[in-house]
Amino acid sequence: MRRNLRFWSRYTWESMEAELIAMGAFVLISAVSSDPLWTKGMSGQSGWTDYLALAPFYLIVAAVICIMILGPGSQTLYIPLLISNGEPRKNIFWGYQFHRLLLVAATSVIAGLTWLLIPSEISDACLSCLPMIVTGLVICSSAGNLLGSAYVKWKWFGMVAMVLFFGVCGGLGGWLVSTGGLKIPAVSLLTLGLTTIIPSWQMAALAAALLAVDLGVQWLLLRRREVKF
């Protein structure tokens, strides 16, 4: 199990690198496209404080994208690769769950610490909804993984589902960029708004249900999984 954890820890670190690069890109886009006036401050403090307090929001958006993409990627490439390297399926199953947990935990801890270290109105609001953010990440992880399972089991159905899903996400992202939704003030409003709109117990129930279905489907598939490179 030790080498299995070593592999998945390294894979998580590489995934985090991708996440941080995506976050950097979002921060850059938002900074370039924002009204320079925002640097004068939104909450009566330095504009840079607000700016830094929003960086974890971009990290979470990047995490959602990476987690959704990693689900299908892991299932089509890494899981069969580890089977072909002689690792028992149950070890792979638990190692993979460890990787998912680590990814969600690392993202949440980085975001939480940043908000703790940069006190502002936005940081306070975001910290208060951290459990909701974690729940959201778990939902994304399960959804991405279910897409991966669908692709492995029913290739065409999974492919159509992925194209639709990522197409909608891409379209939404494009619409956000074109309408200024990624600009700092818009993001801060969105972030603050999220804390009040969605009741977290509903998300928690959805996360638990999706996770249970995902784990069940994944184990059923993995038990009979065939390596076909």
Next chain:
Amino acid sequence: MSLICEKIVKTYSGKDVLQSVSLELQEGKIYGLIGRNGAGKTTLLSVLTAQNPASSGSVTLDGMPVWENRRALEKLCFSRELNANAESGLAAMKVKEYLRIAATYYEGWDKEMEGRLLNLFHLEVKKKLGKLSKGMLSMVTIIVALCSKSPYTFLDEPVAGLDVVAREQFYKLLLEEYAATGRTFVISTHIIEEAANVLEDVIILHEGKILIQGNTQAFVDSARYVSGKAEDVDAAVKDLEVHHTDIIGRSKGVTVFLKPGQTVDESYDVSVQTVNLQQAFVALCGEEAQQ
């Protein structure tokens, strides 16, 4: 130590790709697994190493079930033929990453040998698998197989796409490793005659069934090609196991497999020739020729 599979059946879409295959692989031998395309070679190797589940039957190593058993699995390495297409995601993976993952999972991984083989094959570790030629992909699978140091190592078409020099290098490396460690190797190949000298035992798989398992030389020695006029040939090989008949006009040629104590009756006007492994294999598994 021996790897035993008993009554393995593997079914795909209602078709039995492996039909009640039973086999014993003893320690310290080089086995050749030969068969025509679609005979079930890769499927058999996948089932033996628990990479794919069998529909029924059992595989044990020293009495331990291989399926989901880390203690048994760590003694096995199946370096499969790589097909680095975009669909599997392997195409985007770099050679060094592929080797790093293998090194993580094989406890006895020989790092020094990995470096030596990379140099020997002139492989660039920063290249993506999708950018490698068929021969270079075979080199990667050879590196994994040899460096894993697994007591039972299975190679699926290790020389596919390799040029003659690289093939010679592979056979030399294989024999050196075998002499130094006594590991068991099971090699599936289509280039039979070239490999014949290194294969101690041969396993012939045909349409999901094992036709022959035994010493390569004894198998080759048991085969004869008998040719001449059709009536003479028929008389000379009467009561013998006849395979693969060639008929050219009034002449006839047949390959026979002699059981201990049997001989071809050379009192008839026939020519009796020895055959090589490839010819014996074709006689067993090939279609009959008639002109």
